[in-house]
Amino acid sequence: MAHTAHTVKRYRGLMDWLTTVDHKKIGVLYLIAGALFFGIGGIEAILIRIQLIKPMNDFVDPQTFNELITMHGTTMIFLGVMPIIFALMNAIVPLQIGARDVAFPFLNSLGFWTFFFGGLLLNLSWLIGGVPDAGWTSYVPLSSTEYSPHHGVDFYTLGLQISGIGTLIGGINFLATIINMRAPGMSFMRMPMFTWASFITSALILFAFPAVTVGLVLLTFDRLFGGNFFYIPNGGSIVLWQHIFWIFGHPEVYILILPAFGIISDVISTFSRKRLFGYSSMVFATVLIGFLGFMVWAHHMFTVGLGPVANALFSIATMLIAVPTGIKIFNWLFTMWGGSIKFTAANLYAVGFIPTFVMGGVTGVMLASAPADFQFHDTYFVVAHFHYVIVGGLVLGLFSGLHYWWPKMFGRVLAEGLGKATFWMFYIGFQLTFFVQHFLGLTGMPRRVVTYLPNQGFDTMNLISTVGAIMMGIGVLMFLYNIVITSRKPANASNDPWEDGRTLEWTIPSPPPEYNFKQTPLVRGYDAWWKEKMDGNTEMKPAEPIGSIHMPSPSILPFFMSIGLFIAGLGFMFAKDEFGSGIVGFLFNNYIISGLGLLITFGCMFLRSVIDDHGYHIEKEELEDKGVKA
Amino acid sequence: MSASAHHAEEHWPHEPEKATLEGRNKVLGFWLFLGGESVLFGTLFATFLALRDQVGDGPTAAELFKLPMVAAATMILLVSSLTSVFAVQALHRKDVKAMLNWLIVTVILGFGFLALEIYEFVEYIHEGHTFTTSAFSSAFYTLVGFHGAHVAFGVAWITILIVQIFKKGxxxxxxPKIYVSAIYWHFIDVVWVFIFTVVYLMGKVG
Known part of the structure; x- marks a missing residue:
């Protein structure tokens, strides 16, 4: 065996986190970074709501308001909830399929760091150069240099471009992991629903993100190099941007919601102590939603004037999505039916998810009707709709998943009582915030307005909405407090702290050792661990004898590769600016900074190619020393 | 898993690129990556098709393109795909010398293609067809330039791999590295076939 490979550097402290290729630690990194950006996006949301608390308010000026709504949407979607989804995928999916690691540990780390530095670049706009202010959709010509002359939109295009690379890498990694790394016996139709959802979400990422990559490239070229893609006097087309953005943007919302479906399926099944009702139809519905998700993008563009035929087709395709989604809703209800349900905090979030998501789905079908959409378009009705599916769907799902898997990630169960109180605070706050917004929209309040005149019937509902938003903010703070008090307790969670665990992650210690499974488990059916329990076994049957385990080496290269992109982004952005001092201007204006950034990135890629990573082995004796707990 | 692969080193299997789990992951992951690349180029093609008639004051495609030179570039790239197939066949036979020779030929052909493309772009710029001339010109340079950048990356990548094979065997x-670089090379070749058809031939005809 590769004895030479055994002398690997093992870092400690900060260097450990910068160089780690362990999917569990990368999951924690995603969680921390995602929580940071979620917090920033949440503060932006509360500032928006404070501005709208009363008519003719002047808490923020109109420019700042535009910046707040743009950054709230962009931050929440790309930098807040997606990384938290990736956190759970990283922490849990390899465990659920009985794998020791992901297919590409190095790329996993690269994906995290590019996402992180892209997000950092985007949020750097608050400090230098101007903030994106053209809405999260950055429609042209609003986002062109003509109407957005400062660097705000450049931060948007380049920041999202860099973080998008990270997301794409993550998607490919999870596809390859789920296809190639499953334990013996873990056939596709035995995979837990969260793994299935992660699989389909990753496929959507793979096929949707390159479209926005191109869109952002075109917008960047228009803004920085004088391209004409969206510049009408020279023959450009603004509808082209909308098509490209939404051909990515609509699959994106399914990228967000499918993992939540997966979490809810696992949580409801566990705490109902029943097999998930209609597992195969659940899988089928997930695949179908993923497929149909690519066929509906123009329903965001009903009022553009694509014509009645296009509108009708996209209308029908959109309504079709209600069918697989409805299948899922009924499957969750039937899973609970007759189950012995435990209302833990995780399950409260999961059960609370169902009615709110149904509401979001029903308003979705209303919006899918093109003639009605002409009335709803650009009103608060739309805002209410997508917050019901994203907050009432995805965010509740994420809280559910965090409560459920927290002990597996950190070895400590989050405080249940406080967790339930948090749920009620957040849930009631959510309903107060967004329920009234349906009626605000129906009575005619447009979205993205900085203020409104009194006595139009908007005043009370806006006040209620703001109060609700503050309650949601308090709910998030309660959750953070829960994390703090929980982290002070001893890490003594058992392998299966809920005692009703059904899937493979509950067969190994909490938190798992770096190699996850001392012996790869043999999977004998769906709900592999539950099946063993029902057969009277206390552990999984191993599929291999205990032997030495090969591990990948840590690496700092992903960190530097991403820093290179970050520097290159800044370099391109400011290449044409005038600088006071000579040397800085010289470096930027001659593309030296951007060249240097790209050189760092490509140099790291070169090093990665030529330096072989032999990894290292954890020998049998070491495993037997510390593996006894299992 | 890779440990057992070391034992089997004497035996050269039919598909050595998939002999280890790392190799299988790499090949699969790379195919998936090419799926994403297809969407990337698909979107660029869609953009080009939407904007190709918007020439403004600049030259039109029919005035601009000279098919003989583009046809030559196409032949060069198609032949380079064939030579990379020969390289992979040599890889499967473990004929290192033949593999290296075919890889070197592939790289030289790649350089030839790039040289023609750069010459072509310089010509167009002299004829008043720059990146900022019209929506058509922006879309043209972005689509064809993205492809050219892929060729340049491929040439650099395969060159680095040739050096690695010299050093490491x-x-x-x-x-697997050689194998995925060959898939990549075929992919950019296929993209070029579409560019030749959609950009150049359709540009000449209508």
Whole structure:
């Protein structure tokens, strides 16, 4: 065996986190970074709501308001909830399929760091150069240099471009992991629903993100190099941007919601102590939603004037999505039916998810009707709709998943009582915030307005909405407090702290050792661990004898590769600016900074190619020393 | 898993690129990556098709393109795809010398293609067809330039791999690298076939 490979550097402290290729630690990194950006996006949301608390308010000026709504949407979607989804995928999916690691540990780390530095670049706009202010959709010509002359939109295009690379890498990694790394016996139709959802979400990422990559490239070229893609006097087309953005943007919302479906399926099944009702139809519905998700993008563009035929087709395709989604809703209800349900905090979030998501789905079908959409378009009705599916769907799902898997990630169960109180605070706050917004929209309040005149019937509902938003903010703070008090307790969670665990992650210690499974488990059916329990076994049957385990080496290269992109982004952005001092201007204006950034990135890629990573082995004796707990 | 692969090193299997789990992951992951690349180029093609008639004051496609030179570039790239197939066949036979020779030929052909493309772009710029001339010109340079950048990346990548093979030899670590670079090379070749058709031939005809 590769004895030479055994002398690997093992870092400690900060260097450990910068160089780690362990999917569990990368999951924690995603969680921390995602929580940071979620917090920033949440503060932006509360500032928006404070501005709208009363008519003719002047808490923020109109420019700042535009910046707040743009950054709230962009931050929440790309930098807040997606990384938290990736956190759970990283922490849990390899465990659920009985794998020791992901297919590409190095790329996993690269994906995290590019996402992180892209997000950092985007949020750097608050400090230098101007903030994106053209809405999260950055429609042209609003986002062109003509109407957005400062660097705000450049931060948007380049920041999202860099973080998008990270997301794409993550998607490919999870596809390859789920296809190639499953334990013996873990056939596709035995995979837990969260793994299935992660699989389909990753496929959507793979096929949707390159479209926005191109869109952002075109917008960047228009803004920085004088391209004409969206510049009408020279023959450009603004509808082209909308098509490209939404051909990515609509699959994106399914990228967000499918993992939540997966979490809810696992949580409801566990705490109902029943097999998930209609597992195969659940899988089928997930695949179908993923497929149909690519066929509906123009329903965001009903009022553009694509014509009645296009509108009708996209209308029908959109309504079709209600069918697989409805299948899922009924499957969750039937899973609970007759189950012995435990209302833990995780399950409260999961059960609370169902009615709110149904509401979001029903308003979705209303919006899918093109003639009605002409009335709803650009009103608060739309805002209410997508917050019901994203907050009432995805965010509740994420809280559910965090409560459920927290002990597996950190070895400590989050405080249940406080967790339930948090749920009620957040849930009631959510309903107060967004329920009234349906009626605000129906009575005619447009979205993205900085203020409104009194006595139009908007005043009370806006006040209620703001109060609700503050309650949601308090709910998030309660959750953070829960994390703090929980982290002070001893890490003594058992392998299966809920005692009703059904899937493979509950067969190994909490938190798992770096190699996850001392012996790869043999999977004998769906709900592999539950099946063993029902057969009277206390552990999984191993599929291999205990032997030495090969591990990948840590690496700092992903960190530097991403820093290179970050520097290159800044370099391109400011290449044409005038600088006071000579040397800085010289470096930027001659593309030296951007060249240097790209050189760092490509140099790291070169090093990665030529330096072989032999990894290292954890020998049998070491495993037997510390593996006894299992 | 890779440990057992070391034992099998004497035996050269039919598909050495998939002999280890790392190799299988790499090949699969790369195919998936090419799926994403297809969407990337698909979107660029869609953009080009939407904007190709918007020439403004600049020259039109029919005035601009000279098919003989583009046809020559096409032939060069198609032949380079064939030579990379020969390289992979040599890889499967573990004929390192033939593999290296075919890879070197592939790289030289790649350079030839790039030289023609750069010459072509310089010509167009002299004829008043720059990136900022019209929506058509922006879309043209972005689509064809993205492809050209892919060729340049491929040339650099395969060159680095040739050096690696000289230093490290052909084994279960280097075999998947050669194999995926060959898939990549075929992919950019296929993209070029579409560019030749959609950009150049359709540009000449209508």
């Amino acid at each position: 052909l084994n279960f670590v280097t075999a």
